[in-house]
Amino acid sequence: MKRVVVGLSGGVDSFYTAYLLKERGYEVIPVFFRLTQKASPEKAQKAAELLGLKLSVIDLTDQFQKEVIDYFVRYYRKGLTPNPCAVCNRKIKLNYLYLLMKEFGADFIATGHYARVVFSKEWGKHLVLRGKDRRKEQSYFLSLVEQRVFERLLLPLGEFTKDEVIKRAKAIGFPFESESQDICFIEGDYVSFVEQFVKPPPGLFVLKDGTVVGRHKGYHRYTVGQRRGLGISYGKPLYVVEIDAENNRVILGGKEDVLKSTVYVWNVNWHLEYEKVKELKGLQVQVRYRSRPVPVESVEYLKNGFYYVKLAAKVDAPAPGQVCAFYSGDLLLGGGEITKQGEG
Structure with a gap:
């Protein structure tokens, strides 16, 4: 029996992820990452009990403070717009799930992201595709994750819509409540949070x-x-x-001043080799989670990790500090940090 370590937050997505994998014959090992001192594993514990599983609680408060919260505050201090979810996936959630997989002697890791992992015969490696639920799909937040992780990553919710997951989870007894879309470590608004550290x-x-x-x-x-x-x-x-x-x-x-036809991107985490990416037809970028992808005319490597991206259509307000994710159709090619907006 294959073993899989599942990140169990206590929400409906991670619950149904664990349920599906258990139904498919995996030995499921649920873990709850305590990311802040106030974070409680109570909901995750109840979700695990509903599934007949034993929950492991892993304290990552120090790591989360250093890699995500300090980064978040530092970027606002610099006048940048951070993307804590994308950074957390790379530095904390998927990173530590991957490490725990080895510790537990498991074969895979899994999360409740609405995206898909497939093995591409064309490229000879595991890659990420957009999830089928276009309103919810979250591949964008996986753009900074190292490609080697995808070889061991299961994303069963990529084939479902959010509404389907909620309906099915309720049917098997999960006490679904409305879920907040706010940043997980912030209670209230982000301005008040930032002002605890810098004003x-x-x-x-x-x-x-x-x-x-x-x-x-x-x-x-x-x-x-x-x-x-x-x-x-x-x-x-x-x-x-x-x-x-x-x-x-x-x-x-004016509006014309925030519409840009070029963007500079730094420290790109490519899932395919850059030399292959720049030759692809139909290349697109997405500069915010909710923004529409924009066609790319060309990608040019400059130096010191910087890329110059020329767009075939103008993009609305690419914010320095945010993630620029690269796609070819539904295929996620990687992502990096926007450093400046470029020309209008």
């Missing part, structure tokens, strides 16, 4: 030519592309174009 002072709203048009309440409160909540009366709608943390300024402009 940039008020400063100036300026246009691209330096014209002062108002005062901001702290640059950490704003993200590139934001229009609402600026509190500025102007002749046309204004958007956040850039966060200048060094000079404590938030630079504003």
